[in-house]
Amino acid sequence: MYDPTVARLTYRGLLGRRRALILGALPVLLIVISVAVRAFTGTDDQVAADVLGGFALATMVPIIGVIAGTGAIGPEIDDGSVVYLLAKPIKRPTIIFTKLIVAIAVTMAFSAIPTFLAGMILNGNGQQIAVAYTVAALVASIAYAALFLLLGTITRHAVVFGLVYALVWEALFGSLVAGARTLSVQQWSLAVAHEVTGGDLVTSDVGLATGTVLLIAVTVVATWFAGQKLRTLTLAGEE
């Protein structure tokens, strides 16, 4: 199921100089914001929850997920180098599963670690806020990576669609339309995070059971579908 060579190629492609810079930019911004907020307002649990919920989980995690998820396969399909993976006696779902693991690991590393650090800076994990949002970032990383890996497999415009989903649906639309909020990776991961704090600083529009089931369903279905898509991926000549 997991191929270390595919993983190595994917890591090296993802963490190439330019993409690593993009991946690193938002976490750095989060830390800078946190230091500034802490310096100006001191420790405030509500402010900590606002920064982590409003910026880290609502904006940074999905964007990192888009970059890592689509970047784990999209560029190879775009430039045709995926032919070197496909011309091998390796099961297509194995290629997808391996790339998913890599995308999850990279998304977690670039989103959950900075979220935890930011939480510690903001209020020293008071009311478990840092841990709660870190857990939310971890579980959201899994679903985002799977969704955006699928997107990278089926369309050349995966980054654009991914960013539209992340920014318009999750951040903007979700805050206006109630229905959209139940169909949101962010809300599902918040349901899990709520369980960690227990308090009402971290809340979600969906219950824990619903959130967990939907997170797992989206991850499994997206991964399965991406594997099927790769099986029949066609490489045509340069148009």
Add this chain to the structure above:
Amino acid sequence: MTTLNIDHVSRWFGNVVAVNDITMTISPGVTGLLGPNGAGKSTLINMMGGFLAPSTGSVTLDGQAVWRNEQIYRQIGIVPEREAMYDFLTGREFVVANAELHGLGKKAAQKALATVEMEYAQDRKISTYSKGMRQRVKMASALVHEPSLLLLDEPFNGMDPRQRMQLMDLLRRMGDEGRTVLFSSHILEEVEQLASHIEVIVAGRHAASGDFRRIRRLMTDRPHRYLVRSSDDRALAAALIADPSTSGIEVDLQEGALRIQAVDFGRFTALLPRVARDHGIRLLAVSPSDESLESVFSYLVAA
């Protein structure tokens, strides 16, 4: 012994028919797939390699389907036309990765790198390679598992003459070992030098098939057209038309030149200067007016 069977294969993209009802058998030895740009060579090779589904028809390797059958790649090696190939790796890292993906190790990779004579640059990043070096590393990646079928799409593009000769030697050797080697090219000379068997495709159709002598004959037996300027076009025309190697002459007043159609290429090229000399006519310009490969091919298809 590996035989690739292409059975009534067509492939269209929307309204464009890229490959039109082609049936051919690729046997052990070196086969050249010859055709002008846009003829459908890459499309056909992609279907042979299992990267594109035929719209109709089937491609099988010793009876096994190629499409959606990843186990087939134990027997197939592929050198794609496109350049992209994990440029952030060194040549050695790239070939080792390809070997690992076949379940093989560094040894197989090293052997393949030695075969294409790329050991001297194996630790440089692929992004720093010349086109010929890239081509050879691609070749090494296709050879790691010693495939019985090797498919190469325009492998000589961008190679200098020495590299071209090396690769030809290598492919010839592989053909002699009993492997099935198929390469595409739009250059007749390239195919002639290397392929023991030639398949010609034009505009998606299978135009001709045979060894290079047969293809050459098909190409030279067709009428050749020349545009000739001389000091006395009328006298030259009168003298030439008497000879059976000339099948038609037209005086083009606008151009101020003769349009000559010759049926016997060899005889005509000897005749023209002799006639001119005998009649004291100076030849100012002699140019073939339809020697583009396309016109040669369209003649073949019409035949």
